[in-house]
Amino acid sequence: MSSNTNQRGQNFKQSFGRTAGLLGAILLVVVLFAITSHGLFLKPANLLGLLRYMSSLAIVGFGLTAVLITGEIDLSFGAVYGLSSMLSGVAWIVWGWDLWQSILLALCGAAIVGLFNAFFTTIVKIPSFIATLGASTIVFGVDLLVSKSNTLSPLSPPNGRVIPKSELKFFSELSNHVLPGGFPMQLLWMLLAAFVFWYLLTKSLFGFHLKAIGGNQVAAEFAKIKVRKYKMWAFIICSVAAASAAILDSSYISSMQPDSGAGLLFPTFAAVVIGGASLIGGRGTVSGTLMGCLLLAILANGLALLGSGAFLQQMFVGAVTIGAVVLDQTTRARRKE
Amino acid sequence: MISPNSSDKSGIRLEHLRKEYGDTIALEDLNLVARPGEILGIAGPNGAGKSTMVKILASETNQTSGTITLNGAPWDPREHKKQVAIVHQEPQLFANLTVAENILVGIEKSKYVRPKSSQVDQNLLNEVGLAEYAHRRLGSLPLAIQQRTEIAHALARSADVFLFDEPNSALTEEESSELFEWMHKLAKEGKIVFLVSHRLLELAAHCDRVVVIIDGNVKVEIKKNELTEERISRELMTGVANKRASLTHAGKNTKDLLQVSDWKHVDEAFKPLELSIMQGEILAVIGVEGSGGREIVRSLAGFAPTTGDIAMQESKGSAVTKQVAFVSGDRSSSLFSNLSVGENLYVRLENRIKTKLRTLSQSRARAIAESAKSEFLVRAASIDTPIRSLSGGNQQKVAIASALALKPQMIALEEPTRGVDISSKAEIYKLVREYVSQGNAAVFYCTEVSEVFDSADRAAVVFDGKIKKILDVTKFNDAESLAGAISQATAS
Numbered sequence: 001m002s003s004n005t006n007q008r009g010q011n012f013k014q015s016f017g018r019t020a021g022l023l024g025a026i027l028l029v030v031v032l033f034a035i036t037s038h039g040l041f042l043k044p045a046n047l048l049g050l051l052r053y054m055s056s057l058a059i060v061g062f063g064l065t066a067v068l069i070t071g072e073i074d075l076s077f078g079a080v081y082g083l084s085s086m087l088s089g090v091a092w093i094v095w096g097w098d099l100w101q102s103i104l105l106a107l108c109g110a111a112i113v114g115l116f117n118a119f120f121t122t123i124v125k126i127p128s129f130i131a132t133l134g135a136s137t138i139v140f141g142v143d144l145l146v147s148k149s150n151t152l153s154p155l156s157p158p159n160g161r162v163i164p165k166s167e168l169k170f171f172s173e174l175s176n177h178v179l180p181g182g183f184p185m186q187l188l189w190m191l192l193a194a195f196v197f198w199y200l201l202t203k204s205l206f207g208f209h210l211k212a213i214g215g216n217q218v219a220a221e222f223a224k225i226k227v228r229k230y231k232m233w234a235f236i237i238c239s240v241a242a243a244s245a246a247i248l249d250s251s252y253i254s255s256m257q258p259d260s261g262a263g264l265l266f267p268t269f270a271a272v273v274i275g276g277a278s279l280i281g282g283r284g285t286v287s288g289t290l291m292g293c294l295l296l297a298i299l300a301n302g303l304a305l306l307g308s309g310a311f312l313q314q315m316f317v318g319a320v321t322i323g324a325v326v327l328d329q330t331t332r333a334r335r336k337e
Numbered sequence: 338m339i340s341p342n343s344s345d346k347s348g349i350r351l352e353h354l355r356k357e358y359g360d361t362i363a364l365e366d367l368n369l370v371a372r373p374g375e376i377l378g379i380a381g382p383n384g385a386g387k388s389t390m391v392k393i394l395a396s397e398t399n400q401t402s403g404t405i406t407l408n409g410a411p412w413d414p415r416e417h418k419k420q421v422a423i424v425h426q427e428p429q430l431f432a433n434l435t436v437a438e439n440i441l442v443g444i445e446k447s448k449y450v451r452p453k454s455s456q457v458d459q460n461l462l463n464e465v466g467l468a469e470y471a472h473r474r475l476g477s478l479p480l481a482i483q484q485r486t487e488i489a490h491a492l493a494r495s496a497d498v499f500l501f502d503e504p505n506s507a508l509t510e511e512e513s514s515e516l517f518e519w520m521h522k523l524a525k526e527g528k529i530v531f532l533v534s535h536r537l538l539e540l541a542a543h544c545d546r547v548v549v550i551i552d553g554n555v556k557v558e559i560k561k562n563e564l565t566e567e568r569i570s571r572e573l574m575t576g577v578a579n580k581r582a583s584l585t586h587a588g589k590n591t592k593d594l595l596q597v598s599d600w601k602h603v604d605e606a607f608k609p610l611e612l613s614i615m616q617g618e619i620l621a622v623i624g625v626e627g628s629g630g631r632e633i634v635r636s637l638a639g640f641a642p643t644t645g646d647i648a649m650q651e652s653k654g655s656a657v658t659k660q661v662a663f664v665s666g667d668r669s670s671s672l673f674s675n676l677s678v679g680e681n682l683y684v685r686l687e688n689r690i691k692t693k694l695r696t697l698s699q700s701r702a703r704a705i706a707e708s709a710k711s712e713f714l715v716r717a718a719s720i721d722t723p724i725r726s727l728s729g730g731n732q733q734k735v736a737i738a739s740a741l742a743l744k745p746q747m748i749a750l751e752e753p754t755r756g757v758d759i760s761s762k763a764e765i766y767k768l769v770r771e772y773v774s775q776g777n778a779a780v781f782y783c784t785e786v787s788e789v790f791d792s793a794d795r796a797a798v799v800f801d802g803k804i805k806k807i808l809d810v811t812k813f814n815d816a817e818s819l820a821g822a823i824s825q826a827t828a829s
Binding site (some may be wrong): 199 | 671685691
């Protein structure tokens, strides 16, 4: 046993060590890109673009963090992102629903996918890897069906359909509104989401029990913690988070594309894992995920600025993800000793 | 303490073997010799260090200090894995491969090509009676055949040390006696054979010597000519301190707290039974693994599928089982290794630590954890210490304290002091006793008579899915006579 009387301090030091490491890495790449891009990287417009990309990654990432903490996995959020974007678009632009109804439909659709994942994982008891992989494909099919694989834009509705100006404005402002000081609206949404998830995961009893379930599911069941119910909520939260990000992104680009979630899976997992969440469960934080997203956004942005091309970017992001996890594992082992 | 004929160098010799896990001393100063040609029995209560010894010989862990020699030369199990064969209760083979392929694992002729079943020595297969099963998938075969495959696997690697670790607890009588024939055969061929078992009768019947391990030391070695079941039992019982004197027994309070009737396990792990548990008592359900005793205790907490009636005070049915707190005998399924000591202590609570905003009230939770820690004498630097760094006994105290923090009217504990040192044992019994004396009740699932004697008021003896008899433990003056009454009850 550690003879250290101030264990709390030590725990703090451990998590601080990890945070400091991530911050160091972020600083390092910032400096690196600032120099190699001859200052282009540090231009406000560029930084804002970077933060916007990060914000949608982070909102999805928070949801994934909740699922990973319980020891489950969700591979369907990318497809849910696509479906939600299309559902809201089709209902609003093609069917002529009100905007708020369309958004509600998208969020409910996502929640149903979350329920589906939870049902097969906790009641039918198949591995969540398979359940959500299957769900992902089903959802993408539904997405293509609903959208007839068309891209939609509220700016060019189908013939005969007129979208009220006020709705159009509201939808666009969802992400594009600029707050005083040039602060982009979408970033505010991210901060709001970060606060909600921070509260949920670290302050609420819910978050504490999620962590316990991820640490030892059998013990949680014996302790009569409602494992099924908690996991169900984790899956729903993850799907709804993906749907929220999808709607914000569609607002930003003023269009809905059926395959828009396809590229989301890897960067989100990478960011969350770099942020310290464990795929075995029981570990994961909002601040970690936030920093993982920032690091990933910087990398993607910086490499694009350098004109390295998509191929190199792919390879680089993959390598960084593996590197970050290896580094964390070795330092964790050392800290334990 | 054993001074075997020192000129005889043959066999395995464990000298001053010591193993510490953090604060816990699993083996203190273990000395023993196992010679080729004999079956050496190993007996001892749970947590005495038997399994640590097995793990060291199986090179699953290494000793903190001490030496092992084979035929006089220093011997490191890690360098001679192939020389040692371990036959567990659950065979540690590959259920997805055939019997023949399993035998070939580790001795494949080619590094690259998947081995052909025909490479298995046909003589060996015939000898162990596995020829007809050679091409069957191991997982689809009965346990006895799987164990025999394990033996064949070891023979094919020409192992010379055979360690049977509770090998027959899940076998039928017939299969068991076949297994014992195998042990004798192996011994006759000059192999070194260990038999680790809780079944004293079998130890007495089949071993040449039996070594009783208690608290990490060899307490006594019983030679063939004095080897009887009673003798081993006596050594085991007296080895565990009888601290019962400090307990004040119930008897004042005889109001029923919980009753079950026509209570039946859906998969027939136990037959329909009637049982009532009184306020203020600790009821021990004693029975070997597979007797149904474990399932009876679990069913009271709602962790076994049952039919029938259950009532406690005003509640009935699942409302009762929901209120019964349960602690599994296995700490890997009662504690959360990613949480701190304090978090483990309050993890089961909900209303007492919840604020109006559904947040966890740190101040209330920590206060509860602090008081549970001091009440249960949990030796940990602070409640923020990681649970993993505690000794086994202290971890067990946390596991039980977390259930009691719920303030349930009834708790169901499985082997509450398994793998726990003597002083923690006494403390755990005392604390549970205090808890039941406040009008609550506890039911234990036990496999050791000493635990029943030390802790319980009444003992329900379970055999073959039935409660054979309920004994009044307070009427017995020593553990031996209780053991006698229990074995009598199972035989009836």
